[in-house]
Amino acid sequence: MNIAASLLSLAEDTLGLHLPIRLRAWDGSAAGVPGAPVVVIRDKRALRHILWKPGELGVARAYVQGDLDVEGDLGEGLRAMWDAVREARASDELAGRPRIGPRQVARAVGLAVRVGAIGPRPAAPAAESALTGELHSRERDQAAISHHYDLSNDFYELILDPTMAYSSGFHAAPDMTLEEAQTAKLHLVCRKLGLQPGMKMVDIGSGWGSLTLFAAEHYGVHVTGVTLSVEQRDHVLARAAERGLSDRVDVSLRHFRDLAASGVRDGGIDAIASIEMGEHVGDAEYIVFVDSIHRYLKPGGRALIQQMSRSNGSPADHPGGGPFIETYIAPDMHMVPLATTIGRIAASGLEIRDVQAMREHYPQTVAGWAARLEAGWDTAVKLIGEEQARVWRLYLAGGSLAFEENRMGVDQILAVKPSPRGVSGMPASPLDWLT
Incomplete structure (x- = not known):
């Protein structure tokens, strides 16, 4: 046979x-x-x-x-x-x-x-997540984030660029390197937020601090970052100390719903950023998320949400991107079509001022991560084990294709909190942040 x-x-x-x-x-x-x-x-x-x-x-x-x-x-x-x-x-x-x-x-x-293939159910790979507890409770959210982001800082340093940005870059010109595209993205976010020295900024889901550190160092703002990952918090605080930014950078191990415990006061923040964190909030909690952003911003304060979405034709029973992603990479992730996200942000009282699609930029970014993974394959296996390394190889290949084929997207959504009289303080043209 x-x-x-x-x-x-x-x-x-x-x-x-x-x-x-x-x-x-x-x-x-x-x-x-x-x-x-x-x-x-x-x-x-x-x-x-x-x-x-x-x-x-x-x-x-x-x-x-x-x-x-x-x-x-x-x-x-x-x-x-x-x-x-x-x-x-x-x-x-x-x-x-x-x-x-x-x-x-x-x-x-x-x-x-x-x-001769009949036999008992084989054990699932150890790399699979096994979350328990109430969906999107603080404890379960922390476990979901820890599953993916507390893997190993050394591993993420191996595959990411030196800024440690784990989100889509902005490939503004042909043949940009991964680091150049991420730096261009960070400048774009800071310009859209209108950052000026002395401003107060919050970075929700601050990751390894790419934006937190960049905004403090290059734009002179005071940044409060929040993350649910111990590894990420410790990394950012160490980098802030190395660069002499400890007086401008504070990162707390907190849920976004507990921002007040980090000293963030209602109506006291000039700018809030959330870079590819909103898709982890959960469908039911998203209203709380955007209402919190509105509440913390000053009148005239800006919010920049860079967020992944799924196309209207994607299966509704897999809002996290499919069984593989939901089991191995981002348990409890919940993506919705872009129009749904925009509607929820607007319903909070924030005014949508700009939406920039970046779907084509993600495959270019992922190609850079994949190249670094393959170049450092033996090191990756030593750091996280062969099963996890194979998870990442499959994740990067499949994820890149999902963006390439428009099954998933990513967008930067810029919003402002108008004053009671409707004053936004926004520039007349987006050229203000594109040039």
Whole structure:
């Protein structure tokens, strides 16, 4: 029996499309399109993962544990798969959608028996999140952030640029390096906020302090950052001390709902930024989030929210981006279409003044992170283990493709809190911050 041919036939029957791949099984058998991306099933355990958890998560588990792999460029392999799905759905609305009925189940079990792949449910990779407690409670939010961001500061220093910006850069000119694009993004955010020396600014979800430190150092503002990650807080405070910025930078380990405990007073803040943190707030809590921003800002104060979104056609049952992202990367993340976010910000009393789409910038940014990961692969494995390193390789390849194909987006939304008489203090033209 050609095991590879049997597996490929079953997969195509289940998915309802022709797969543009070459499949190679653990016994050396091969089938599929010559010259296409090669999917390698290295161990029978991969089949058990998929049998026990059909769909994206089962495949991801097999990949993360090294039982399934892709030879060559992983991103190109994923792109070929998505192209095939789109083409199939264009000709048949049911094609490209998993059909796991009695016939497919019986066929899969029968094949598994014949190749000796039947067995108990394999253990899930240790890299999976396992959150408990009430959704978006302070404790669960901290656990969700810790799962991803407390991985290792040394690892993030390996893949990020020297500013430690973990968000989309602004590739304002062709051939910008990762560091140049991130620096351009930081300047853009600060100019949009109209920062001037002596102003008070809050950075909600301050991460490793790329914006917090940059605004304090280059624009002379006093910045209060908040994060739920111990590793991030300690990193920022250490960098602030090294650069002589401790008198202008304060970072607290707090939830955004507890800003008052950091000395932030109602109506006392000139500018608030939240860079790719709003999508972690949660659907029900987002109103509290934007109402808090409105409350803390002075009249004429500005808010800049850079936030990821999902397209209107994305599955509503996976607002975090899909089973893999929601299980391994960002548990409890909740993305909504851009229009929904704008409506919620406006409903708080903030006035929307500018929206800048940056979707095409994200794949360029991710390409820089992926290149650094591959160049430092052996170091990454030593720092976080091979399973986590493989999680990141899959995450960067799949995430980049989601932005490239408009399944996900990212935007900078600039808003202002007008005075009671409607005075905004905003410049007449966006050229004020673009030049």
